[in-house]
Amino acid sequence: MADKITSLQVAELAGVSQSAVSRVFTPGASVSAKTREKVRKAAEELGYRPNVLARAMVSGKSRIIGLVVAYLENQFYPVAIEKLSNSLQEHGYHVLIFMAAQTSGNIDDVLEEILDYQVDGIVMASVAMSSNVASRCQQAGIPIVLFNRSQDMDGITSVATDNYAGGRKVAEFLIAGGHKKISYVAGWEGASTQRDREAGFRAALQDAGHDLHSRAVGDFHTETAREAARELFDKPAADRPDAVFVANDHMALAVMDVLRFDLNLKIPEDVSVVGFDDVPPAGWPAYDLTTLRQRSNMMVQETVSALLDHINQPAAVVPRKIAIDGPLVVRGSAKTPEGYDQ
């Protein structure tokens, strides 16, 4: 195994000082064309590349972004992570992953691990913030962006779908579809996404003079969602909902399966189902799920640009709560109002 090539060795081969080599690899440094050429050639010959870690030490910028994510089973996240990582890569950053859920316990511990790596920024996906975390980052001077969560807490930038508006849209769609007994399967109640979707959904129901027919909690988990579906639907037809809004697709798919295969209900004839996210399987013909799409491309784009702003202008940037509008994708799992204009 060959020894690692350092800038000093390149300098010697090129017949220049070590700092000259450094300058050549530092965008915007002042080097003559002649020196640059000599160094480039020597570097090429030796296969030299700057050591990112050494650079990080002295410059204080590691070009590492810490990403905290809880569970990858919900397809929304892998898809988003792929985009996020790609986008960050294009900006010269890389993503260091931290799994939050089953590991060492709480977010606070994970955060310390992240900070140990001198990351330039943090993205928290599907994770609830503690004010503790926020102040710790503030104190460390590390910008943080919440992805697909928002927080009442001030001073934290977050990027999410406009969940309240999304919830409203679903309710209005279901009401326009002529449904009378409309129910809701909630996600984990600690999540802002869950709360906002439900709040918007209920508000629009109320505005139209409707009551929520029934409600159960699915906790964003497949199995819990299946139980929730049975709880709501395993009863005489008269008591059964004729429509259900499920707080995300991951649960909605499981709910559909219970309804169709365990309870022998027809979708959408007996019951309409609407989800939230528009993950890939929602579009598969076996589900054909009407759902409120989260625009993950735009969410990622906003996340990256907010993060880079914070990194590049540590002072000038004010935290923002970015809410992105999501369209309702009308498919076949819910009765569609006549003449509904998608």
Add this chain to the structure above:
Amino acid sequence: MADKITSLQVAELAGVSQSAVSRVFTPGASVSAKTREKVRKAAEELGYRPNVLARAMVSGKSRIIGLVVAYLENQFYPVAIEKLSNSLQEHGYHVLIFMAAQTSGNIDDVLEEILDYQVDGIVMASVAMSSNVASRCQQAGIPIVLFNRSQDMDGITSVATDNYAGGRKVAEFLIAGGHKKISYVAGWEGASTQRDREAGFRAALQDAGHDLHSRAVGDFHTETAREAARELFDKPAADRPDAVFVANDHMALAVMDVLRFDLNLKIPEDVSVVGFDDVPPAGWPAYDLTTLRQRSNMMVQETVSALLDHINQPAAVVPRKIAIDGPLVVRGSAKTPEGYDQ
């Protein structure tokens, strides 16, 4: 934003030398209980944590593992990554992600980026190796493990399912099920997984005196797989396969949808479908796909232990090709032989 706390500041507060502080945070270093206590207290008070990057510079161990992955849409990968990351975290390592496919082009470029971070090891998932990459890592002295790929190339450790045996199992199962016209939808032909699965499948077919009825390439992509399904099945009943083995579940699910919804075929009455991987949707009642399970837990475990072995005994470890047996998970998408013993 408070200044970053260094070991020197802790040392001053504790009234000891800076190296004493270092020792307290270095497992297995020799420090007296008294010193340890003083340092712990001071560190606690200041909120000190060692800078991983500085440690990496001098020790040569970054505790970062580079993970190269191509596409996260196939659920097998996110699920595996979650496990991999968790397992590595438990061993004090963290995962730096590099998306391979759509980014800066080829693996060789990505590899250089990885090496820039002085990673302690590399895991390549769903990526074909070039001998270039192998020798570059060898030269840099960085251990590398191929996950879910194996390579003819010597000197590279790989962890994968026994794809050949898996292919055989599927063929034997289909033959036992009384099928006569057995077809195959191939994955990307550059992948060892694809090649081995097909080779095993064909070999078992041949051993039983069967010919492959027809074959199309799905490239491991949903859309291409749909086209492959139409190519194989959109024809008179007499020419149509009565069974198809699809090289992975991601494609198999798409194939099932085409068969059922576009071509109005009944599964398994008209055609049996078998996949490979056992991703979560394969178990959903809407698909109920018979498939050869990849034991991702075991694969991850083997990957991590092989990697750590290579890291800890740079010399003593010989590269191995680890092939893990995968069980056939019998569900409802294929006719099951009478008295079949799962």
Add this chain to the structure above:
DNA sequence: ATGAAAGCGCTAACAA
């Protein structure tokens, strides 16, 4: 434009 020199925060000999 260039080189010399001073560190970034830490670990690892080396003495004591």
Add this chain to the structure above:
DNA sequence: TTGTTAGCGCTTTCAT
């Protein structure tokens, strides 16, 4: 067991 010292590979003043 402890402190002193010398770097790890790089960027960045500061002179020149």
